[in-house]
Amino acid sequence: MMTDIQNSVQPVSTSDIDADWWRQAAVYQIYPRSFADSNGDGIGDLRGITNKVAYLSDLGIDAVWLSPFYPSALADGGYDVDDYRNVDPTIGTLDEFDELVAGLHDAGIRIIVDIVPNHTSNRHAWFEEALASPRDSKARARYIFHDGRGENGELPPTDWTSMFGGSAWERITEPDGTPGQWYLHLFAPEQPDLNWDNPEVNEDFLTTLRFWSDRGVDGFRVDVAHALKKDMAAAVHGNWTTDPDEVFTRSDHPLWDRDDVHSVYAAWRTVFDEYTPPRMAVAEVWVPPHRVTRYASPTGLGQAFNFDLLKADFDADQFRRIIETNLEYAAQSGASSTWVFSNHDVVRHATRYGLPKGTGGKDQHGNNKGTDGIDWLFGGGDPAEVDAERGLRRAKAATLLMLALPGSAYLYQGEELGLPEVGQIPDADRQDPIFFRNSSEVGRDGCRVPLPWQSDGPSFGFGCGDAHLPQPEWFAEYAANAQMSESDSTLGLYRAALALRRRLQGAETLEWIETQDDALHFVRPGGWHIVTNFGTSPVELPGGDVLVSTVPLEDGRLPAEATAWVAGPHLTLVR
Structure with missing residues (x-):
């Protein structure tokens, strides 16, 4: 309705x-x-x-x-x-x-x-420059590069897992073709983290x-x-x-x-x-x-x-x-x-x-x-x-x-x-x-x-x-x-x-109205009533015109798992 x-x-x-x-x-x-x-x-x-x-x-x-x-x-x-x-x-x-x-x-x-x-992305001009630049360069300083662990730096700096699964570190190949540093990616490897201290x-x-x-x-x-x-x-x-x-x-x-x-x-x-x-x-x-x-x-x-x-x-x-x-x-x-x-x-x-x-x-x-x-x-x-x-x-x-x-x-x-x-x-x-x-x-x-x-x-x-x-x-x-x-x-x-909603909004406040269990009832400024029935049985609505409801009412009551907006007696719609 x-x-x-x-x-x-x-x-x-x-x-x-x-x-x-x-x-x-x-x-x-x-x-x-x-x-x-x-x-x-x-x-x-x-x-x-x-x-x-x-x-x-x-x-x-x-x-x-x-x-x-x-x-x-x-x-x-x-x-x-x-x-x-x-x-x-x-x-x-x-x-x-x-x-x-x-x-x-x-x-x-x-x-x-x-x-x-x-x-x-790993295709950003900055990251491509970082890959082509030496360690401790200005280009790499825009990202988070770190030496690896192990005898030859073959292990990631930490055992962190990315938000998308797998290691949060990816090893690069240095410009001279040798295995190199690791960069941090809290998400996918194609998403190298920036260094916001730069x-x-x-x-x-x-x-x-x-x-x-x-x-x-x-x-x-x-x-x-x-x-x-x-x-x-x-x-x-x-x-x-x-x-x-x-x-x-x-x-x-x-x-x-x-x-x-x-x-x-x-x-x-x-x-x-x-x-x-x-x-x-x-x-x-x-x-x-x-x-x-x-x-x-x-x-x-x-x-x-x-x-x-x-x-x-x-x-x-x-x-x-x-x-x-x-x-x-x-x-x-x-x-x-x-x-x-x-x-x-x-x-x-x-x-x-x-x-x-x-x-x-x-x-x-x-x-x-x-x-x-x-x-x-x-x-x-x-x-x-x-x-x-x-x-x-x-x-x-x-x-x-x-x-x-x-x-x-x-x-x-x-x-x-x-x-x-x-x-x-x-x-x-x-x-x-x-x-x-x-x-x-x-x-x-x-x-x-x-x-x-x-x-x-x-x-x-x-x-x-x-x-x-x-x-x-x-x-x-x-x-x-x-x-x-x-x-x-x-x-x-x-x-x-x-x-x-555009016509009813007023001050950013609401007032709770106590109602039966498994339901919520609050009123916004001007007398705009909102009732949501979270339960399995119909609930009573306040008096007034029903402005909108998610389902048809049952003998004037709000059915289960439904919401209705009701106009109080002094509600004014703003044009």
Whole structure:
């Protein structure tokens, strides 16, 4: 049940949005290679995105976050960057990037781009120069090179494991052809870590931030923001590990979340504030909750991702505790909180919520996957294990709750279609380095399969030929064109909720209303009530008009695993 309120909402011109536009923005993540293919080569591109600006505007988002589009060999989905100030030719050109920015801005949509500062690719001009230069050279000083152990340096400097499996060190061949030093790569070997104690590295990234800001970019998503600064002397000679159980649970590790990383972001903030309005930034950080606030400081990046709801079970107590804690942290930092359920690194939440109990364990970051079917890197296995209907029902309920929270809502392409994970991809078609380097994980390809725009035709309207990852036949059921005119579709729900959200937002506060067990009820300023039923029996709703709900009501009550927004008696919608 939902209103048709979206038809009365017009896009907001970016010129009318103040410096705080990001605080409660709905941000839509686009993984460019899998969004829309304009030239039929199987790869999504910038022109494909530009062609879908009307769709994005109708959806009702405030900003697009563009995952890496830079020149890359795709050793890690574009996060291995060859050139930070250019566009991969398979994705487009700088002129086409400018056209995309203009098209989005004309539609009242901001643009955030991914910046990848922890590492370059091994094809970057700097790294190629380092390989051709001698030990202790200026070129090698931009990266983290170290002599090996053993009689002839044949052993890596430490026994650290990379985040993608295998050693975190790779040995090079010296210019004279002899076996040489080792370089650090916390991720894939094609992603050598930069040395952020090097002033040249710092200055070059300031140049990159200005390059994109001058082209109209409104903000930056900072990849692995907590990894830049490293105390290599303490790390190599101490008893340290890169095991996720330690890395992501302690705050004194020499490789991760060091206090001196904030000097980097203070310099970045100076650059952001050169522009009107100032450029925003959001940090991807995997650190203890009390450490997140420093990244979200107004003198630093200004906002940081909160992944706590993404990691939680579909459970009322967990949701309330997470919401309360993160709103408190946001108040401490002066930022707004961020909320997210899906992105390019995790299994889509429509699938996670449909997994059976007991698929626990730990994800690639060392976090518990949960006891209620939350398996981050599922991606494979038997689709019969997934209760798709229940998964989508819970995903809708969780998302509608999330869209009502104070703070920014980050959405991932395709979730507005209710897309589940593509669980079975032939090994020969897989692309994620996690699959090739870690025998216990199938990787992240299942959430990166190109979108279905049409229920028939080549690649379901993604392009005019085959897509770079195979799409299952059942994608036809989720195609955008099949949902566009259906108000009770998942797409219809997102459009209605996002349109209402824009008109209902006020102060970044909420008030909890006590209700029965297995349900949450809170009210936002102006009398906007949100009720989510996590249980198995219907619950009562407060009096007032139902603005939107994820399922039809049953005798005026909210059914199991559902969310509704209700207008209080004095609610005023802002136009």
